[in-house]
Amino acid sequence: MYDNVLLLKNIVDHTPLPIAVYIGEEFKIELINRAMIETWGKGDQVIGKKYLEVLPEIENQHFFEQALAVFKTGVPFHAKDKKVDLVMHGTLKTHYFNYSFIPLFDIQGNVFGVMNSGVDVTDLHEAKQQIESAEQRLRMAIDSSGIGTYEIDLQTKKIATFGNFKNIFSTEDEIASEQLLKKLHPDDQALYQKAQKEIETTGKMSYEVRIINDDKTFKWIKISGKMIKNENDTPTTIIGIIQDIHEQKQFEEELKKQVEERTHELQRSNDDLLHFANVVSHDLKEPVRKIKTFNSLLQAEKETNFNDNSKKYLQKIDQSALRMQTIIEGILAYSTLNKKTQPIEKVNLDDVIENIKTDLELIIKEKGAILITSELPEIEGAPILINELFYNLIHNALKFSKRDQPPRVIISSAEIDHNGTECIRIVIEDNGIGLEANYFERIFDAFERLHSKDQYEGNGLGLALCKKIASRHNGIISADGKKDNGAVFTVILPLKQNGESL
Numbered sequence: 310m311y312d313n314v315l316l317l318k319n320i321v322d323h324t325p326l327p328i329a330v331y332i333g334e335e336f337k338i339e340l341i342n343r344a345m346i347e348t349w350g351k352g353d354q355v356i357g358k359k360y361l362e363v364l365p366e367i368e369n370q371h372f373f374e375q376a377l378a379v380f381k382t383g384v385p386f387h388a389k390d391k392k393v394d395l396v397m398h399g400t401l402k403t404h405y406f407n408y409s410f411i412p413l414f415d416i417q418g419n420v421f422g423v424m425n426s427g428v429d430v431t432d433l434h435e436a437k438q439q440i441e442s443a444e445q446r447l448r449m450a451i452d453s454s455g456i457g458t459y460e461i462d463l464q465t466k467k468i469a470t471f472g473n474f475k476n477i478f479s480t481e482d483e484i485a486s487e488q489l490l491k492k493l494h495p496d497d498q499a500l501y502q503k504a505q506k507e508i509e510t511t512g513k514m515s516y517e518v519r520i521i522n523d524d525k526t527f528k529w530i531k532i533s534g535k536m537i538k539n540e541n542d543t544p545t546t547i548i549g550i551i552q553d554i555h556e557q558k559q560f561e562e563e564l565k566k567q568v569e570e571r572t573h574e575l576q577r578s579n580d581d582l583l584h585f586a587n588v589v590s591h592d593l594k595e596p597v598r599k600i601k602t603f604n605s606l607l608q609a610e611k612e613t614n615f616n617d618n619s620k621k622y623l624q625k626i627d628q629s630a631l632r633m634q635t636i637i638e639g640i641l642a643y644s645t646l647n648k649k650t651q652p653i654e655k656v657n658l659d660d661v662i663e664n665i666k667t668d669l670e671l672i673i674k675e676k677g678a679i680l681i682t683s684e685l686p687e688i689e690g691a692p693i694l695i696n697e698l699f700y701n702l703i704h705n706a707l708k709f710s711k712r713d714q715p716p717r718v719i720i721s722s723a724e725i726d727h728n729g730t731e732c733i734r735i736v737i738e739d740n741g742i743g744l745e746a747n748y749f750e751r752i753f754d755a756f757e758r759l760h761s762k763d764q765y766e767g768n769g770l771g772l773a774l775c776k777k778i779a780s781r782h783n784g785i786i787s788a789d790g791k792k793d794n795g796a797v798f799t800v801i802l803p804l805k806q807n808g809e810s811l
Contacts, residue, residue: 327429330413332422334380336360336373339422348429350397366396376423379410383420386410390434405434461534461547477530477553478520494519494527504532508547512536517554529558594634601630651691653806658685658695658735662720665700672707677715685722686733689806690782698778699737701771702798706739709796716741730803732784737798743790752788775800782806 318340321328327345331338338355346353355363361373370393375386387409394403408427412420457474461467468489478492493501497518508514514534519527534549604626607613615623662682666673673680680703688695703718710716717740725734744752753776772788779786782802790796 327427329425376410383412404431457551492520529555656690679717682720694778702737709741735800740795743792743794749788
């Protein structure tokens with residue numbers, strides 16, 4: 310048989326846990342393994358020394374008293390997650406240990422020593438502290454946010470609630486699943502049933518329902534949840550949150566009501582605008598036409614001898630009537646553009662430009678204008694609107710020309726990718742009076758004029774109409790140029806449109 314002391318020494322030396330054996334009331338270190346030596350951090354030469362001689366820092370930490378009590382009573386002592394301050398390699402460090410003092414008995418049953426074992430659980434202690442701190446912060450965040458949390462045991466159907474859950478549900482007692490269903494608004498029962506099927510299928514649910522308060526009023530809440538399964542993939546628990554969204558719902562309802570009211574007002578305003586456009590079209594165009602007609606008859610009156618001033622006044626009347634007619638037609642076109650749905654068709658831009666040249670033949674000849682065009686592609690759009698767009702741009706280039714120089718208009722194009730869409734970029738460049746940089750954006754505003762109406766006729770709506778047409782075709786238009794050095798207008802339009810109408 311092995312010697313008992315040798316056997317004990319072998320056991321101690323080969324045990325991975327820190328172990329030391331102390332003999333007598335002075336706790337002389339008789340045996341110690343490598344794990345305990347490394348835990349103490351006092352070096353290897355500790356055999357034969359007294360416990361407090363090696364670890365003087367623990368004298369006031371109750372450990373020696375605990376060990377001495379075990380020696381005297383023969384009753385083991387066990388401690389878990391206890392703080393121990395040790396001087397290791399010259400530095401005092403705080404550790405946490407699970408440790409034991411076990412009495413050792415001789416053959417007469419008397420205690421002759423104490424075996425000390427311990428496990429350093431400092432990392433575990435710190436991790437536990439971090440978890441508790443995180444849980445506390447989470448609990449504080451939940452409490453301050455007004456959110457409630459719940460956990461449903463699918464076996465017992467019991468609901469454990471936390472945070473603001475009971476306050477939201479207007480109850481002081483724990484609530485069971487069937488009670489939850491009873492508090493739901495009758496009209497929202499189906500939403501609850503749908504959510505239960507959803508979480509069984511997808512493992513998640515989120516729904517908004519009303520709950521009935523004790524005073525018979527209702528409150529909107531939002532419930533979200535997630536299914537938890539065990540290692541056998543069997544659902545065991547549902548955890549989730551509950552939120553009071555009553556104020557949010559009230560705000561949404563009020564906002565919806567205001568939007569409906571504003572939409573109604575906008576619709577009425579649009580109807581008034583359309584009515585105004587019709588009035589302009591039918592009630593104002595006719596008087597203007599009569600003014601022009603009677604003014605022409607008056608000018609052609611042979612028996613009346615007009616002096617120079619009279620002739621000048623008649624000419625002014627004719628010009629003013631013409632300008633009013635132009636303004637009326639512009640307002641009508643601008644105000645009704647969004648009211649009329651236009652079918653999308655294939656539009657040959659070369660044909661559009663040629664037709665515009667024909668329409669503007671007189672002004673082209675009168676000013677000796679030169680139009681230089683490159684081959685243009687076919688696009689999708691509303692033909693009448695595309696024609697109006699380029700008519701206005703070319704007419705502008707001819708109208709705002711220099712008095713001492715024939716207009717020269719260059720129309721070029723290139724196919725480009727614009728924001729992932731195949732487009733055509735068309736540039737209309739002229740050698741006219743140009744424009745300043747601060748007007749590049751403003752020029753597309755309705756009724757914006759850069760020059761006196763006495764210098765250049767027009768109603769200030771042409772370019773605003775161009776911008777509307779380009780936007781309606783999911784395109785853009787921009788202006789560039791320099792004063793006294795020509796203007797450049799760039800139009801970018803998709804080659805193809807989505808849908809069947811604009």
